[in-house]
Amino acid sequence: MGALDGVTVERVSDRTFLMHLGGKIEVNATVPVKTRDDLSMAYTPGVARVSSAIHDDPEKAWSLTIKGNTVAVISDGTAVLGLGDIGPEAAMPVMEGKALLFKEFAGVDAFPLCLATKDPDGIVAFVRAVAPTFGAINLEDISAPRCFEIERRLRAELKIPVFHDDQHGTAIVLLAALMNALRVVEKRAEEVKVVVVGAGAAGVACTEIMLAHGVRNIIVCDVEGALDPGRPGLDPVRRALAARTNPTGGRGMANDLLAGADVLVGVSGPGAVSKAAVRSMAARPVVFAMANPEPEVRVEEVGDDVAIMATGRSDYPNQINNVLAFPGVFRGALDVRARTINEEMKLAAAQAIAGVIGDDELHADYIIPSVFNRDVVKAVAFAVSRAAEASGVARRPAPAST
């Protein structure tokens, strides 16, 4: 096939490009408009009564419009996969992919909105303006540190969830993996030493959720070495994180800090840690090398030296993939019309993902369920909706069971 719909595809045998022709999602009607009667209900004049009812009580938008099941996937295209700042048009295939995963995995209608602005004020104003249309906002692939400010301001302003998936989706799955890894190696969260390599959006969020879970000894490092409160030039988010981590006052670079560590959380890039440094870790070390597509250290290099290894790749065991988290998190939040996605809901999601693997199945090469395990989204959605209700952010009750 050399041309389809007028489009010439250079690599005629490229299945990936052919799959993308025309995009990956569509907008369909859920009601018929075949007759005048249909038209007079779905559009004028009948629709005027529905609009009036919502005008009288805006909460009715949750039931009488798409709002209650619809998420905006919003990106400025500045931190897309490993590609960096590639712009809004180039970000679209990723955001469409996200939207189709929302629908296929969780029945959530999601629509991608890729923006021609990188200005935090502009992005905040944009999301604030479009919020009436949606039940929740998924921020995606917005570079740090702007992503922190944008999310913080929107969370404070809006009465619907705002969730930066690169931070919190990654963090939830990481925590699920950590919970199960510690079950396998028989260590306690309160006692392990964790080194986080990478202090971008994912590194900050992974650290925050581990702290919330009860991990006490975490050292975060970036290319300049360990974060500590005295280091000059830290932005407010990282300065605050430095104040809550590194209780032993460790100094130096990632490879130095790994000596005696129980857990490595890599959210950086290939080559960020050395084989020798991994070998200097404590007994039964756990390595999460999440850089994609090339991990911080290769499985072939250190697999024999570690007790458990997980990566972002699907061709090795233990894939840490956001797809395990975001569909169920948003499903659960929408199910109870949550006002926000809070720490309790994120911790509940991690616990639910971890809990899908029973004690009899748990194994060093099976600490994370498959992305195609349909139990995951159900368990996550249920746990998130219950946690939303228990923490007082649900507009309506959680379901009684999955």
Added chain:
Amino acid sequence: MGALDGVTVERVSDRTFLMHLGGKIEVNATVPVKTRDDLSMAYTPGVARVSSAIHDDPEKAWSLTIKGNTVAVISDGTAVLGLGDIGPEAAMPVMEGKALLFKEFAGVDAFPLCLATKDPDGIVAFVRAVAPTFGAINLEDISAPRCFEIERRLRAELKIPVFHDDQHGTAIVLLAALMNALRVVEKRAEEVKVVVVGAGAAGVACTEIMLAHGVRNIIVCDVEGALDPGRPGLDPVRRALAARTNPTGGRGMANDLLAGADVLVGVSGPGAVSKAAVRSMAARPVVFAMANPEPEVRVEEVGDDVAIMATGRSDYPNQINNVLAFPGVFRGALDVRARTINEEMKLAAAQAIAGVIGDDELHADYIIPSVFNRDVVKAVAFAVSRAAEASGVARRPAPAST
């Protein structure tokens, strides 16, 4: 049915409300994600190559994303149907209805975005930011005079069509109706006297398109009477219109001005013209009373006194309904990836709608085709795409035939 999906419906037998539960559109995947292979093409890692290709050549977004078939339906909820400024949540059912008509009539994917801002600068900034995602912008139910400024600025800035349907969709169908009405009453556009009652968004656009078609003698009036260049307090849009209309210097109110007129174009509200004024019109008068749901003057009152009458209602002959125009206009514009929707394209659309009715079918009670006549969208799309190509605003050639 008293409750559905947790929602209590007060009027349990109300089919219109039941139809709206959960909204009227959904977002679906067009590609499968059932296997790891699917996932690795539609999402990471395969999608990275597609994003890179678009980064290298942003024009590829037209073929490798949803952009080429997707329209944003954008409203601030300030001028919704006859309801006025009801806000973004209450506008959603109307915009969802619009989106489903786009899909059902023209195969165009449309997504509603209802905004929590009325500020022209804010709306312009919003649309400018979201433009990379879409192939065209449909502005909807934004009140005058802000709608004029917003559309003018966006048309100047963006390289995709920006079309305020309340203006131009209405104008296109009105012109189609006028063309066929003049065929029936055997009068020439260059010679008729037209009185436009109402100088809002639709009134301005109807006047503009009639001028472009060659009508010379048009008097526009609002609640204060005829527009003329000397009238104080006119905004720039209406002042410019006043300068190009009313060549005979007519003064007074609508009812006075109708004496001897050949055509009444009502884009105002019920009661805006009197039965006596309609009786004062020229021989074989044509009355378009488009206010909805109640026309400017009722068919029962003047039907016997006029040669042709058309309204916005579906329960009388000759329904002037935007649904005849916007699906085909956007279909045609997207088919050639048009940079804009210009006067040539609008005139071509009107001609196409009028042309669907053959000489042997044309009749005083059948000057406008049915909204369910599937020939209309095909004819309009073809005419619009050809006009786009001929006027130099198409990115690719128009189809050779419908």
